Amino acid sequence: DVKVTQSSRYLVKRTGEKVFLECVQDMDHENMFWYRQDPGLGLRLIYFSYDVKMKEKGDIPEGYSVSREKKERFSLILESASTNQTSMYLCASSLWTGPDTQYFGPGTRLTVL
């Protein structure tokens, strides 16, 4: 089975801190994604990557950056966390071909105080 793991299930940070969220997949997938999930808004795409060192902005990239140095790992970085970034963050991966092959991690619930 495909496994997508995220470094933390729960995280509490203070305003202004730099925050790293890590995601690792074990199926050699080309595409990796970061979403945030907020009640009533569904999943909104922050960034995605279709190859090592490649990244594309999603719908809400402001306040975030990403890093993909290895194929299996995709990191989301909050350079200076703010309270409006309190949310559930979901990582996903997929094969290059086939829209029905997106697999999600369990999510990281981030609280910024």
Add this chain to the structure above:
Amino acid sequence: GQQLNQSPQSMFIQEGEDVSMNCTSSSIFNTWLWYKQDPGEGPVLLIALYKAGELTSNGRLTAQFGITRKDSFLNISASIPSDVGIYFCAGPSNTGNQFYFGTGTSLTVIP
């Protein structure tokens, strides 16, 4: 990005009842996906639809790809407590490497 609207936003039903939810888009999709998110977990794919008018079942779940390609429907028959969760519709971009998700329907099943 694309906006997918789901309704209803939430549902509270008795165990054994049937459930219907839908998803609409302002533009055409060539594929519709339905995911379920259990509490505290990431979404998991339930059903994928590839053709307008297509009706696909997965156990007690049945999904339909709308004729206009701008909507899709999910039905759950004889609901059980483990059906609790958030149901999302999704559609891929034209390039296939982005996915647009609906706002979600939260389902609560009362035993």
